[in-house]
Amino acid sequence: MQAIGYFSASARRNGQKRSIGEQNRAFLDFCQRSGYEVAATFADPDEASSAGFDQLLEFLQRPGRTFTVVVIDALSALGPDLGAAALRLLELEHGGATVLLAHNGSEAFKALVDTWAERGEGTPISERVRSAMRRKAVRGEVLGRPPYGYRVGPRRRLELVPEEAVVVRYIFRLYLGENLGIRKIAGRLNDEGIPTRRGGRWSMVTVRDILRNRAYLGHYSRFGTTVTGSHPALVSPEDFRRVQDRLQARHTPARQRSVTPFLLSGLVHCARCGNKMIGVSRRQSWLTRSGESHSATYRYYQCESRTNQSSCGYNTRRAAELEARVREALASDDHPGPRVRMAGNVDSYHLELLSQVDRIESRIKRNRRQVEELVADAAHGHISLERLKALGADLAEEHRQLQAELAAARERIRAHESEAERRRHLEQQRERLLREWDSLPFNDLQAALRDVVDRIDVDGDDVRVYRRA
Structure with a gap:
């Protein structure tokens, strides 16, 4: 069996700070004492850094690895408080590893729940309030x-x-x-x-x-x-x-559905009423005169006002046709230009990015609160430890995705910090779209489009694509 050591500058045992060297020696002693082979070690020598932990998660995803445990010096090695430690424990468990404490070989998750029960640290809603x-x-x-x-x-x-x-x-x-x-x-x-x-x-x-x-x-x-x-x-x-x-x-009887997202969601607006146009899928089946059965799926964008409020006119465009028009518009030098410009070299897109960061950070906080509530339920005996891990797996995956979204949004903000950098970034993204449209993964293609396109106004056959500038 193999063991991975993870060391952090934030680790403390019995209130005393533990150096990286001390954590490493405790890990090696654990392996010798318990009969584990050292597979790898990862460290974050700076409390503000998480590069070592990210590398550890990547290592756990490698194919063909044998049964692995991750060994830490103390719960504090995973974060400054029990809530942060719980999230990282769930991420490691989701990666397929059991986390043990170096000094006694006990399961870190059980130690976390026991500590939470004793001190109630980080509990978002107390039992008394509930x-x-x-x-x-x-x-x-x-x-x-x-x-x-x-x-x-x-x-x-x-x-x-x-x-x-x-x-x-x-x-x-x-x-x-x-x-x-x-x-x-x-x-x-x-x-x-x-x-x-x-x-x-x-x-x-x-x-x-x-x-x-x-x-x-x-x-x-x-x-x-x-x-x-x-x-x-x-x-x-x-x-x-x-x-x-x-x-x-x-209500249609429940069946297995595969939902295919729409590429231009959030960008397309009805030029008649100003509301957004939403993606709609319709499946039709029919019989020919010879008795043959046929079916087809139609995907199009339709004015949300008509769909949800029974107002506005019948303003729709086939999804494939509209996406092709947008692609043509990006290849052309003749375009309407930016729809909105604001003073101080700050455009609406930059404000949108800042707002996006705020939304992602709010979702990260909500995700953490949900994890803390699960741990509190386990600490008070409402759910088992295994149930906590099962329910927390999806939250751990959501946390990683949110962190990736946050990093990407912040990177886009950095690319727009100056006018010259912003313009160069937009042109690079436009060229990338034209060059790799058919090969980019859907999420990357959609993100690049939202970088370059400010808004698409549709009025029947009239389509106007407003690019950011």
């Missing part, structure tokens, strides 16, 4: 935002908002009494000038969520607890059941 929230839910007290049609009353119970309650009943009546579909109901509400709670337009999603919400039966559900008769009902049980039956009947 219990208090559950007790409130049992009493029917509102937690979070109330559903449309209700507001939070003085006793933390839901009470009716008359003008919204009328709309909820109207939606159920349109669906049951007039047999309108969800999209047509959204269009009817928008045509009649009925706003949402925030003053916006209705969409298929908002209508569907209302039709499925059991709160309109007078039931309140949170934390797995349902309190019946906690507030005034807006729909009878019979009507609600009929709505669910019809929704289920209209």
Whole structure:
């Protein structure tokens, strides 16, 4: 059996800082004592660096390796706190390695959970807070935002908002009494000038969520607890059941689906209403006169306003045709140029990149909170250690992907730090697109397009591609 040593400048044992040399000697002693062969060692001599850990993860992905354990000096070698250590432990476990502690050979994950239980360090939501929230839910007290049609009353119970309650009943009546579909109901509400709670337009999603919400039966559900008769009902049980039956009947039976993303998602806009155009796939089957069965899949971009709100006109373009037009536009020197320029050599794309970094960092924080909640559940005996590892595997994979996205976004920001560098980067990306369009992996092709293209406006056959400049 083989063992890998990982050493870090952040490692501390019993409150004392451990040098890289001390960690290495402890690792070699462990291998000699336990009968392991040294496979490799990796180190991060700088607490701010993670290059050694990244190399370790790459090493674990090599084909043909035998059973491997990763040996660390202490949990602190994996991060400054238990939350950071938990994430890295999950990443190593996801890579197929068991992590052991050098001084006693115990499993690092069990030591982490035990330490968490003893000290509660890094726990995002304490058991006391969770219990208090559950007790409130049992009493029917509102937690979070109330559903449309209700507001939070003085006793933390839901009470009716008359003008919204009328709309909820109207939606159920349109669906049951007039047999309108969800999209047509959204269009009817928008045509009649009925706003949402925030003053916006209705969409298929908002209508569907209302039709499925059991709160309109007078039931309140949170934390797995349902309190019946906690507030005034807006729909009878019979009507609600009929709505669910019809929704289920209209739902396509579950089948294995392979979702193919659309290359220009987020870039294409309807020139008529200004809203985005979304990718739509339609599969059709038919019989010829001779009885032969045929089928085809059609992919196109369609105005989101028409799709979700039953407004705007029938503005669509076949996906392959539109992508070919964009490719031609990038090869041409005759283009509309930038759609938006801002003062101070900062364009809309640079602001978009900064916003993208903020969004990715928020997702990384949310990912870490989810990991911490899993560890806290294991520490308090709600789930087993094996269940923690199984549930955490996907979170570990998501964490690596988010880190890669963050690094790529920051690299693009660096490429745009000066006007000259920004222009050179855009031209290099344009040339790369024209040269490698057919060979680039989808994600790389899409990222390069978003670097170069600011916006695509479509009005029937009229297509305008705005390039960044």
